[in-house]
Amino acid sequence: MLTAVFLPLIFALLIPLLSKWKDKIHTGWFVLIVPFTVFVYLVTKTGKDFAPIRETYQWIPSLNINFDFYLDGLGLLFGLLISGIGTLVVLYSIFYLHKSEQLAHFYVYLLMFMTAMFGVVFSDNVYVLYTFWELTSLSSFLLIGFWNHRKGSRYGALKSMLITVFGGLSLLGGLILLHLVTGTTSIQAMIEQKEVIIQSPYFGWILAFVFLGAFTKSAQFPFHIWLPDAMEAPTPVSAYLHSATMVKAGIFLIARFLPIFVLSEWFMIVTSTVGIVTLCIGSYMAVRQTDLKGILAYSTISQLGMIMAMLGYGTSTAIFAAVFHILNHATFKGSLFMVAGIVDHETGTRDIRKLGGLMTLMPITATLALFGTFSMAGVPLPFLNGFYSKEMFFQASLDLSGTSSITEVLAIVIPILAVVGSIFTFVYSMYLFFGTFRGEYKEQELPKKPHEAPIGMLISPIILITGVVVIGLYAQLVNEPLLAHTYEAITGEISNKTISYWHGFIPAFQLSLLVVGVGTVLAMTRKRWSSIYNVLPGSLSLNRVYDWLVDRTEKYSMKITNTYMTGSLKTYAQLLLSAIFIISAAILFLTNGINLEATDLAPITIAELLIVGMMAFAAIATVFTNSRIAAILILGVVGYGLSILFVLYRAPDLALTQLIVETVTVALFLLAFMHLPELRKRTEPLRTRALNATIAISFGALMTIVAISSFASKWFEPISQYFLETSKSLGGGKNVVNVILVDMRGLDTLFEIAVLALAALGIYGMIKLRGNSKEAK
């Protein structure tokens, strides 16, 4: 399986090497081998005796992140879809994309996506699953942006990325919780501990997080809005990622964790409600679209909703129907996307208002579309696979029964919504087919004169439609070797389901007929009631919410940031100092840190008091003076006062240094500010000055209080006694301060000199480069 997962990636790395031949042979032929090989490999695994396969390869074992691959029925079904549809899509793309396109990019992204998708469905390790999950989002982003010179393409790429990555991150949260609750990173091992998970206090969070991941990926309401915009991608991509595989990853995820979640009533409530609402909104919205791919996009949303709803029911009929429909949907929807691509390719437009009457011109395409749309609509004909799963869906909806007040209501509402959604499904299916292939042929509106598509483009949809018919007629062909295993993988029970056309005139069948009847009427009168969309615009408003959110995020961040990032040092310093003061003062009080009972104090002498008083007075005077010379000289007074204090406090070296430094500094001050204007009178309003004063005084007071408290908490003998003892014997000097500086703390001094040297170099550079910068100008 490791090979299956990484084969596409390895091929992707080889593609750039093919650039030599890119003009001769379409790169797609080379790529085609990859999904086909995997498909064949997986087909050989199917059969009645299939048993899950497990493989483990180490990656980051110390974090329990390993390539634990687990191929069970569920993985097998999805693996077949990914590789099977993948083969057909690559084949189709060979004819769809011209050699002049950036094919290398296209196929690298596509292969990357295949690896990601195989990884998602085969991984048993939650973190590896997440890794591949995000890789699908990333490759989808790149594929949607393939024609990135289009604005819509860039818009759609960003939208899909934001929404699916949002879901992905949320999923990560859920997966981490699952890991922490169960202590394992293996999904199968988690399932064995499902009771533990259900009873965990975090279960609600787990459910919410995983839901967000699954619903965003599978375009469930209200996150479905990214899918229609993703249609900007080339059609093969839409057929592949945004219909058959990637969007089903959310379904896969829910199915994967179903054995755990099914124990929770909330799972059932949320999943089925979201699913059924998505079904209705999607099919309702599909009818109002005018772009073929738009119709198909909403149709996909609605079908995904239906599958999601069935998983939410959690009953055996529903789950089996869901599994069956995953397969059926891939066949008919895949072919319909390809048909849409063909129509686009041949006529030059996808606008259904310009299309019509193509049946005679493109008979094969039209036939394929006929089968596809009718299967999608669930028309009760024995050779359409869509009907079977649709009928099971009705059956499962009717079978619902409530155990609590909420579920009781749901059991009544859901079948009604199921029928409503299916009626609209029928309507848009007919609309799609008849609008494109029947009716009036509007030659003058078409950019190109349509012909039947080249055979190469037709092969893939033909194969898919053959699948529709064969599955319809001989459902047992896929049931026993495949679907039964998938069912078993999800429910843990052996499947005894059979698929047959005629169950008698049962309620589900009656509903099918009802849908066809009402649907036909509505489809024929569509133009008359379509004004309803002006009243109920459906999900357009959600798009507005998204646009609004994105727009506001940027605008408000600008606003918020601009309020404090003013560029003014004063604002910065005010905010910074206030924050430090408030938090530190709060901590000081909360921890009872204040201790002003310093006992062991030095005596106070008059001389000292005089000096201190002078310094304090001078310091305060700097605030009030308006003369620059005065200010600098007053600053000098403080400095010289400090050196006198150093003398008094038995620090001769300090006094000397301070004296010299002060003198030089004052000189520098005078030098630097000779050319600058006088100090101006303060023009600031009183409020600002009061605020500044408050900040300054509070901070100064805080420092004093912390200082006294620290002084009063001398709990240990300072290490300097050692210096006094060893200065002479080990350091060889009598002046202890000097010995400390050059010996014990020599490293400090070395780098202190380095700082000085750097300052000198910097100053030199600033002065020297002046001339140069003028020259440059």
Added chain:
Amino acid sequence: MEIVTSILAGILFTTGIYNLLQKQLLRIIIGTSLISHGAHLFILTMGELKRGNPPILVEGVTNYVDPLPQALILTSIVISFGVTSFLLVLAYRASQTNQTDNMDELRGNEHE
């Protein structure tokens, strides 16, 4: 006495910060100088004042003041000197190239 010097150092911080919050570069740099004086005074105070002779060893004297804070202050004085000089030249150059020494006019508008 330590309480008195702590208060003085606090006053130096206060006046320094007040100056730092002004517009004119000269005041601001004066503010930083006051703050460094305050910081050095704090260090000295924390080492206890006048508890013995200056830390220059003399035969027969056993009582000296704590030499370590003095060493730290010395390092710090030299470093602040370096930074202040750099700052002064920078301030001079900045006000010259920007034609103002008013920090309000030195806000810049790269941010939108």
Added chain:
Amino acid sequence: MSNLAVLPIIVPLLAGIIAAFIPRKTTVVRIFSRVMTIVNLAIAMYVGFEVYQNGSIILETGGWKAPFGIVIVADMLSVLLVITTNIIGVACVFFASRSLTDKQESFYFYTFFFLLITGVSGAFLTGDLFNLFVFFEVLLMASYGLLVLGGNKVQFRESIKYILINLFSSMLFVTVVAFLYSVVGTVNMAQIAQRVQEVEQQGILTTIGILLFFVFATKAAIFPLYYWLPKSYIVPNPVVSALFGALLTKVGIYSIIRVFTLIFIHDTAMTHQLFIWLAAFTMIFGVIGALSTNNVKLIVVYNIIPAIGFMLMGIGLYSETAVAGSIYYLLHDMVVKGALFLLVGAIVALAGTSDLRKMNGLIHHYPVIGWMFLISTVALAGIPPFSGFVGKLLLLQGGLEQGNIAIVIVGLVTSLLILFSMIRIFIRGFWGEKDESFTPDKKKARAFAWPIGCLVAITIFLGVGAEFVYPIVADISTYLLDPSLYIDSVLKE
């Protein structure tokens, strides 16, 4: 043998001094600097190997036994960071000659550069609180020199603010060291830790710790102290921005990690809880800043802040998983920020503007730069399998282990917004119509690409090859959470 530990500090110091004497010979100094950074990287790796094999190297400088002299403590954390620092150094030095003018190079760029490496490595390696201050000053002074290099008026203007804020925090630093000295009578970190643990009634110590935290937080750009950062980081040359973005704030966060796992662990309910709150605000406001602008440089600069928030979150959570997450995130962030700063530098140089609204379709001209940018973006947002994921995973695990769903949600939302803020550059700048009138400078782009490519490769390695790095980080985390290991190794009791 133990002298080895000081080499990563002394070698760049000497290299810087020598470079100062040959500034006018640009070619010579350039080659000399390239050789010396590689030599220094090799030395750092050798020291790393030694530490990995035989445990921490303790060097008592001048032969003065701890706690009296200054000790250099090369433990695994320090050494790992020194190695990463030198990797950034190598990439930057190779990028420098392509990005700076000859004039700028000759005005002691390399001296400032080497001294910056000295200061940063010294700060990582020192075991002495006051010495940490000195190394801070070395790296700050070097950064001032780099900041004004080139000397236009915008640079001067922003430098003043940067220096003033840093000067204030430096003064606060020495003052707080003095307070601490008063209480515990020592400046040796191991001994401070030992003595703080012996105290029963902590009283003033928590406040001193918080003040110290603010000193480091100002340098690390933690909410609400990061205002000085954005503008001062966009004005200098890209290579200087890269050095700042990759290294300077990280020294701050390293100091917080060190001090708040070693010394101030007596009241985690107060201090570390506060950190979690601050981390949340740092992430939110930082990423809001990143979304607020169309200036590509500024977008990347603002993204420094939420990353710091993530690291602080790990320290706040203070568990083995979370601290390991912080350290892993730290390593990742240094590399990826280095790459991103160089990338935007290259983008601005190649596109001729830093305004996103004026860029278009660059990927058609510069595909390699474009793809490296996308990888770095994805790595920054913490999407697997790149480097950001491992750290983020551990941090989120750490958060959830303690049931702190709120901070985890903040972290997840922040990740999304980081991605949003960065992917805008890719979508608006790189995608779009190919501008045919634009003549790309392919040669320059190739020259830019190599140093960046190395960093991007390391980013990928840190993610895909996490198995080679994570066990070391996990050991560091275990080691950090047991301060006695550090104390005993320094004080040898």
